[in-house]
Amino acid sequence: MASKKVLIVYAHQSSGSFNSAAKDAAVEVLTAKGCTVEVSDLYAMKFKATATAEDITGKVKNADYFCYGEETKLAWEAGKLTADITEEQRKLTEADLVIFQFPMYWFTVPAIMKGWMDRVLTLGYAFTHEKRYSQGIFKDKKAMLSFTTGSQESMFSANGINGDMNVTLWPLQNGILQYCGFQVLAPQIFWAPSHVPSEARGTMLEDWRTRMQGLLGENPLAFTPLDCLNDMMSIKLLLRKILLIDTH
Numbered sequence: 001m002a003s004k005k006v007l008i009v010y011a012h013q014s015s016g017s018f019n020s021a022a023k024d025a026a027v028e029v030l031t032a033k034g035c036t037v038e039v040s041d042l043y044a045m046k047f048k049a050t051a052t053a054e055d056i057t058g059k060v061k062n063a064d065y066f067c068y069g070e071e072t073k074l075a076w077e078a079g080k081l082t083a084d085i086t087e088e089q090r091k092l093t094e095a096d097l098v099i100f101q102f103p104m105y106w107f108t109v110p111a112i113m114k115g116w117m118d119r120v121l122t123l124g125y126a127f128t129h130e131k132r133y134s135q136g137i138f139k140d141k142k143a144m145l146s147f148t149t150g151s152q153e154s155m156f157s158a159n160g161i162n163g164d165m166n167v168t169l170w171p172l173q174n175g176i177l178q179y180c181g182f183q184v185l186a187p188q189i190f191w192a193p194s195h196v197p198s199e200a201r202g203t204m205l206e207d208w209r210t211r212m213q214g215l216l217g218e219n220p221l222a223f224t225p226l227d228c229l230n231d232m233m234s235i236k237l238l239l240r241k242i243l244l245i246d247t248h
Ligand SMILES: Cc1cc2nc3c(=O)[nH]c(=O)nc-3n(C[C@H](O)[C@H](O)[C@H](O)COP(=O)(O)OP(=O)(O)OC[C@H]3O[C@@H](n4cnc5c(N)ncnc54)[C@H](O)[C@@H]3O)c2cc1C
Pocket: 012, 016, 017, 018, 019, 020, 021, 102, 103, 104, 105, 106, 107, 108, 147, 148, 149, 150, 151, 193, 194, 198, 201, 202, 205
């Protein structure tokens, strides 16, 4: 794992939190393994969470009908995205692995982290119509979610009250990370650290430390390759043609 670069995008307000301990463990273990680790501590940075026209320096193309995707694409091409976005894109471009460390909020990431995703993963820089999913711009990078819950594991099982955790994570893991091409590593889930004894929390952190020893060598999760979308669209077109011929 020597000389690999790791970016930890971290969202917790408190340095005394379990999330902070998980983040610190990652910095310590990965640095000891020879990785260069950068941390984006979003609350400490007061990272702006909203995707707005203020993310572009200078004039936008169409202020009356502002379209964030198109405008940020033009601004990225012209080097006119704001400094906070440009700096995060610099860190991301250099990273081999990105770890998102957060407490689960309302079945997803906290708003400040969603803001990082909305504002940093801009059209043109992070994805295009042609370059997405298995053909995605970040296909040589790995990414993973590492998070804590308030719920017990059983609540996030297929028959549990919250439903299957894999389904909960689909928008993040497939809709964002895999969409941008990342090889997505299995999530690190710290189940309900507030509700277990102190020794159990220590074990969770030890397990995380052990996992990190081989993290960059892990096989990613499997997702549907982009070719399947093209194949499905070709089949649909073919079927439509056949049906049209049939009805004429
Ligand atoms: C807006 C909001 C929405 C939420 N939505 C959901 C949801 O949809 N689903 C869900 O499951 N939960 C939800 N939660 C709960 C939330 O996910 C948990 O409260 C959070 O994940 C707990 O993580 P933490 O880091 O804040 O824990 P903390 O409360 O900071 O830590 C837990 C315990 O670990 C201890 N600790 C800290 N450092 C260490 C260390 N080094 N070693 C051992 N112990 C340590 C702390 O002292 C504390 O006792 C939500 C919470 C909020 C505020």
